[in-house]
Ligand SMILES: Nc1nc2c(ncn2[C@@H]2O[C@H](COP(=O)(O)OP(=O)(O)OP(=O)(O)O)[C@@H](O)[C@H]2O)c(=O)[nH]1
Ligand SMILES: O=C([O-])CC(=O)C(=O)O
């Protein structure tokens with residue numbers, strides 16, 4: 001392995017747009033290790049963006065889409081299509097601090113592996129330096145990062161997902177050069193004369209986090225949450241560790257603004273696991289007369305206490321990285337209009353014969369011929385999905401026609417209700433209001449969902465996904481539960497009410513008991529009215545569920561009988577559920593707070609099951 005001598009790295013750094021020693025020494029140390037041919041600082045200006053686009057078009061990585069505004073298509077390596085949880089590590093000094101749900105390795109051991117992997121890993125390539133901020137630079141506590149990467153595709157995607165460029169570099173300098181170090185390499189060095197491939201990556205993958213040093217190192221993948229390090233790696237795993245220290249919450253939640261026909265406003269946050277409906281709910285078009293919903297965020301919420309004791313949420317992201325399949329004019333017209341506004345990068349969707357994109361669920365009619373995400377001819381008879389189930393649209397959030405004005409407010413909006421929910425065919429009712437904060441934390445901590453294509457692995461298996469954060473908690477899950485309970489004990493706190501929802505319950509014949517999508521506005525109305533103190537509820541062992549007639553199904557093709565089934569709490573299902581919860585808590589070790597374990601017994605008693 002040739003290593004650049006010091007002189008040549010200095011040459012690459014000549015003309016760097018900063019003289020900040022912390023920034024320079026970080027960039028220098030990564031360049032020395034990875035030996036790129038060039039270093040390019042991302043400015044955020046259009047000329048640079050065009051140039052990168054053109055390079056990627058020439059390399060075959062991006063295809064321009066003549067039917068779309070300023071948008072591109074990319075197809076990844078078929079082995080690089082989703083987050084790889086089994087290759088994701090939390091490298092805290094103590095193993096107990098990573099906890100039983102994260103892969104752990106001692107920092108030194110991991111650094112030695114990474115040292116070998118990153119040595120010369122950018123050879124023949126350009127190292128891009130992306131200064132960015134999650135949230136806004138003018139927030140009370142701005143959260144900066146610098147991602148270095150050897151993927152121009154990652155640069156273009158990061159520029160959609162976060163505020164990046166010269167302005168952010170200046171802001172980092174002004175704030176004393178504090179930033180989260182994000183190091184990314186696709187791990188595909190190029191020898192002189194070696195021909196590149198369309199989607200370079202490495203079969204060895206490591207997505208690693210050093211929460212105590214606030215650093216992220218990612219190797220081998222160019223896709224989504226593995227590579228756009230501002231998203232899951234920073235804004236959830238590292239930020240959750242910071243939030244624990246500082247007394248706030250970094251969560252996998254959408255943020256929604258609801259306005260009633262009377263003009264009253266409430267803000268709601270909701271945590272559903274990956275590919276379980278956050279983007280859809282964040283962009284909901286209410287079917288109820290006079291109700292208005294506006295979008296603030298579709299994936300991540302940071303919530304800090306305001307001086308008035310309320311939890312204020314901001315969306316740290318600047319873009320949408322939405323699941324394409326199932327997004328269509330009938331299910332999510334808002335997302336379709338956002339996409340129409342242009343500036344998109346689509347990955348692993350299908351292509352129509354006239355050069356547009358398509359995915360399952362986009363249109364009512366399926367085209368008779370397509371090129372599938374693997375580049376093969378495809379017809380409806382092919383028997384395989386045309387778009388990969390985790391194919392994504394990457395779209396500027398400012399395209400969203402329903403974006404609330406408060407999105408630009410650096411310190412966020414006060415949250416009145418938190419919804420937890422997952423994808424469950426049975427057991428979990430359409431909606432329940434939990435009894436109090438501790439009971440709400442209990443329900444969130446036992447959140448369960450059938451697995452989806454958003455992560456590699458088997459699809460459709462029920463797994464516990466606490467607060468929809470299972471793959472994203474940057475520390476021990478038991479300590480994370482304790483942190484949630486402590487948030488509830490914060491002096492002067494005016495806490496949101498916590499609800500549990502399930503859009504995915506099925507009837508005996510396998511059909512959905514609840515129409516979902518825009519009709520979820522009816523559940524949101526009930527939640528709004530519970531917070532306002534106007535909706536009727538009945539007390540159940542799980543908290544409060546809508547009293548008969550209080551959930552508005554007027555004009556909906558749902559019978560009272562179906563609604564009863566959707567809301568039912570069946571003791572035989574719960575006997576099984578409680579056993580599974582208990583087993584799961586036990587598997588998490590001794591950090592699980594006793595208060596939560598006590599909730600299992602309380603619930604068992606209320607349900608009258610053994
Ligand atoms: N049956 C039903 N399906 C839904 C509903 N809402 C969303 N979906 C489907 O769930 C899938 C994922 O929805 P998204 O809104 O993209 O999920 P997400 O939680 O934002 O996913 P990530 O971006 O991976 O975090 C899509 O295929 C949707 O069509 C609903 O209310 N009912
Ligand atoms: O991180 C990703 O790749 C996409 C995402 O939002 C999720 O999986 O929740």
Ligand SMILES: [Mn+2]
Pocket residue numbers: 252273274275299
């Ligand atoms: Mn997500």
